[in-house]
Amino acid sequence: MTTLRSLLTSDKPDAPAPHLDRVTPLAAMPGGEIDVHGTHLEPHGAVLPRATIGDISAPLLLSRPTRATIRIPEGTITGDLILHHGGHASNPLHVRIAVPMAENLHPVANPAVDADGNVYATVSGSRGQAVPVSIFQIQRDFQIRPFVRDIMNVTGLAFGPDGYLYASSRAEGTVYRISPDGATSTYAEGMGIATGIAFDRDGNLYVGDRSGTIFKISRGNIEGASGEIFVYATLEPSIAAYHLAFNDAGTLFVTGPTTSSNQVIHAIDRDGNATVFYQGLGRAQGMAFDADDNLYVAASLHGQRGIIRIDRNHQATLVVSGSNLVGLAFLEDGTATLATRDALYHVAMDVEGRRLV
Numbered sequence: 001m002t003t004l005r006s007l008l009t010s011d012k013p014d015a016p017a018p019h020l021d022r023v024t025p026l027a028a029m030p031g032g033e034i035d036v037h038g039t040h041l042e043p044h045g046a047v048l049p050r051a052t053i054g055d056i057s058a059p060l061l062l063s064r065p066t067r068a069t070i071r072i073p074e075g076t077i078t079g080d081l082i083l084h085h086g087g088h089a090s091n092p093l094h095v096r097i098a099v100p101m102a103e104n105l106h107p108v109a110n111p112a113v114d115a116d117g118n119v120y121a122t123v124s125g126s127r128g129q130a131v132p133v134s135i136f137q138i139q140r141d142f143q144i145r146p147f148v149r150d151i152m153n154v155t156g157l158a159f160g161p162d163g164y165l166y167a168s169s170r171a172e173g174t175v176y177r178i179s180p181d182g183a184t185s186t187y188a189e190g191m192g193i194a195t196g197i198a199f200d201r202d203g204n205l206y207v208g209d210r211s212g213t214i215f216k217i218s219r220g221n222i223e224g225a226s227g228e229i230f231v232y233a234t235l236e237p238s239i240a241a242y243h244l245a246f247n248d249a250g251t252l253f254v255t256g257p258t259t260s261s262n263q264v265i266h267a268i269d270r271d272g273n274a275t276v277f278y279q280g281l282g283r284a285q286g287m288a289f290d291a292d293d294n295l296y297v298a299a300s301l302h303g304q305r306g307i308i309r310i311d312r313n314h315q316a317t318l319v320v321s322g323s324n325l326v327g328l329a330f331l332e333d334g335t336a337t338l339a340t341r342d343a344l345y346h347v348a349m350d351v352e353g354r355r356l357v
Contacts, residue, residue: 016040017088018049023081025306027096027347029322029338030074032306033061034095036081041068044086053095054079072097072321078348098322098338098347102138106131107339109196109243110286110327112157112165114180116140119329119337120147120165121344122154128171129153135167135178138344147182155241156197159356160205161219168194168207170241175207175217188217188229195241199356200250206232208242208254214268233272243327245287247295248354253277255284255297265297265310278310286327286339289354296351298325298339307338320347329353 020038028034041049042065051058051070054077062069068083077099080092105121112120119138125131135148135157148154153171160166165178170193177187192209199205203219204227212234218227235242238256245253252268263284267277282300289295295310296319307320307328320338327339330353338345 016086018083018085018090020081020083020090020093023093023095025318025321027098027320027349028072029098029306029320029325029340029345029347030072030076031323032072032321033304034070034072034321036068036070036083036093037066038068038090039066040085041065041083047085049083049085051081051083053081053097096348098320098345100343101142101337101346102136102144102344103342105136105339105343106341107326107344108241108341109156109339110288111329111337111339111344112159113329113331113337114159114165115163117332119331119344120157121339122157122167124154125152127153135165142346148178148184151176151184155195156208156244158197158199158205160199161203166197166199166205168197170195170210173209175205190229191215195238196244196254198244198246198252200246200252206244206252208244208256210238210241210256212237214242214244214252214254214272233268233274235266235274241285243284243286245289245295246356247289247293249293253287253295255281255287255299257283257285261300261303263299265295278314278316280316281308284308285325288328288330288336290330291352291354293354296328298327307336319349 018040024035058070076097078097081095083090106124108124117140123131133146134151134154137147138144155170156168167176173191175188191207195210196208205217207215214233216232220227240257243255254266261282263281265278266274268274284299287297299308301308306322309319310316324340334350336349
């Protein structure tokens with residue numbers, strides 16, 4: 001006997017179980033988006049699949065037969081992603097999620113990492129703002145402690161070959177030298193709107209003045225004293241800051257955020273000649289190289305914000321999805337610390353960073 005129930009359901013078989021193959025990008029921040037690739041990921045009738053990461057539900061933004069886009073909710077940690085649909089559950093797929101390691105900060109460039117694996121980040125403040133603590137130290141167990149006070153608008157951080165931390169002040173045009181116990185002395189003055197800083201293999205310090213100058217400060221002969229200061233290169237002014245990083249060949253790479261979505265990364269050779277290394281990013285900021293000389297930069301690529309990897313063939317790929325990123329630094333165990341406008345995050349990337357000095 002044919003029933004009304006059988007007539008209504010005979011041409012609507014159960015949805016096949018979703019199957020997950022891979023996820024892109026490699027990792028995501030809370031609020032970022034990931035694409036899941038597989039089969040049977042489309043809606044069944046008017047019903048969307050439901051996604052969970054661990055025990056947290058994650059909203060689907062797009063659902064097609066072979067691809068689904070998922071937003072990472074706040075509070076999510078690294079775990080197994082599963083799609084649920086029509087009474088079926090997919091196979092689990094491991095996803096990497098960045099977790100907070102320090103909050104209530106104000107980084108405007110890369111954090112810095114010392115030889116013991118401690119991370120240093122700034123409370124930069126708005127223009128002319130004096131803050132109670134300028135630089136915090138975040139220890140390997142994520143304990144945070146005040147490290148430096150009384151540097152106004154601290155911006156760029158870098159460790160020198162002497163093991164001291166160097167910090168620029170964009171308000172004062174000064175670079176400070178900071179001992180392991182937090183004692184501060186002036187290293188160089190007259191750097192304009194001093195922003196990004198980086199050391200080369202010879203211990204020379206480079207400082208980006210966001211009004212358009214890259215200064216080179218040669219390594220001094222006296223402990224704690226700078227050497228000669230001269231203009232190394234000139235570029236277009238930036239609306240925010242210059243960010244600097246060296247590769248293994250000794251080429252200096254520079255980003256200077258603009259309002260363009262087709263922004264350039266400059267490569268400056270040892271003679272101060274600037275060429276275009278890559279063009280096509282939006283608001284490119286802090287950079288870091290891995291041990292294989294691939295460049296990682298906080299930027300937007302094709303409208304997607306996060307950490308972009310640019311390999312030696314100049315191929316760009318989004319590897320971490322997330323908003324408000326301003327910089328990054330690699331840690332010794334294959335993880336990275338990511339800086340947003342108000343916090344640091346920690347994420348596994350299986351990337352060995354380039355030794356900086």
